[in-house]
Amino acid sequence: xxxxxxxxxxxxxxxxxxxxxxxxxxxxxxxxxxxxxxxxxxxxxxxxxxxxxxxxxxxxxxxxxxxxxxxxxxxxxxxxxxxxxxxxxxxxxxxxxxxxxxxxxxxxxxxxxxxxxxxxxxxxxxxxxxxxxxxxxxxxxxxxxxxxxxxxxxx
Numbered sequence: 001x002x003x004x005x006x007x008x009x010x011x012x013x014x015x016x017x018x019x020x021x022x023x024x025x026x027x028x029x030x031x032x033x034x035x036x037x038x039x040x041x042x043x044x045x046x047x048x049x050x051x052x053x054x055x056x057x058x059x060x061x062x063x064x065x066x067x068x069x070x071x072x073x074x075x076x077x078x079x080x081x082x083x084x085x086x087x088x089x090x091x092x093x094x095x096x097x098x099x100x101x102x103x104x105x106x107x108x109x110x111x112x113x114x115x116x117x118x119x120x121x122x123x124x125x126x127x128x129x130x131x132x133x134x135x136x137x138x139x140x141x142x143x144x145x146x147x148x149x150x151x152x153x154x155x
Contacts, residue, residue, distance in 0.1 A: 009051050012038065013058045024066050031131050033106065035059050037138040040101045043081055044088035052081065067118060075117075076108040098139050106132050 016034040023032040039055040042048045060071040084101050088094070110128050114120040 006050070009054055013054055017058050017062055020062055021065055029127075030066055030109075031134055032138065033131070033135045034138050034142075035062060036105055037102070037135055037142055039077070040080075040084070040098055040105070040139055041142055043084035043101065044094055044097055069118075072113060072117070073109065075113060076105055080105055080108075095140075095143075098143070099136060102135050102139060103132055106135060 013035070016038055019034050020030075020032065024030055035055060035058055039052065039059060042051050042055065056074065056077055059073050059077065063072045064070045080101055083104075084097060087097055087100075091097070107128065110123050110131070115122045
């Protein structure tokens, strides 16, 4: 990984973390998951372990700011990464993989981690569907900027 890629990844990660925290501050709930969307976009790409590590650290920082516990989302990020890389090697359907991973991550966060570990009430199905739809939209919009594992020539 060259230094330009590393700097652009850190800049993008910082920007997406800022966007997530701003949306959480305004809406008082995690509806938009831009960092998670970027993380999911990098899962099927080869040789992206350093980028995924940077994004996982940023997601852990985000969980401190929103939930008060560092690294809580690693409970679903690590299995999702392993499953996503395995499926990406076996098939070439990236859009379906993105949809599957977004749905699994948000469902795990809202219906497993929040109720059982944080003792929050389980959200409604409408809120879960809205959160999945918004994150899928962000994934699809961000995927338009990615070309063959690199960012497009315009940001």
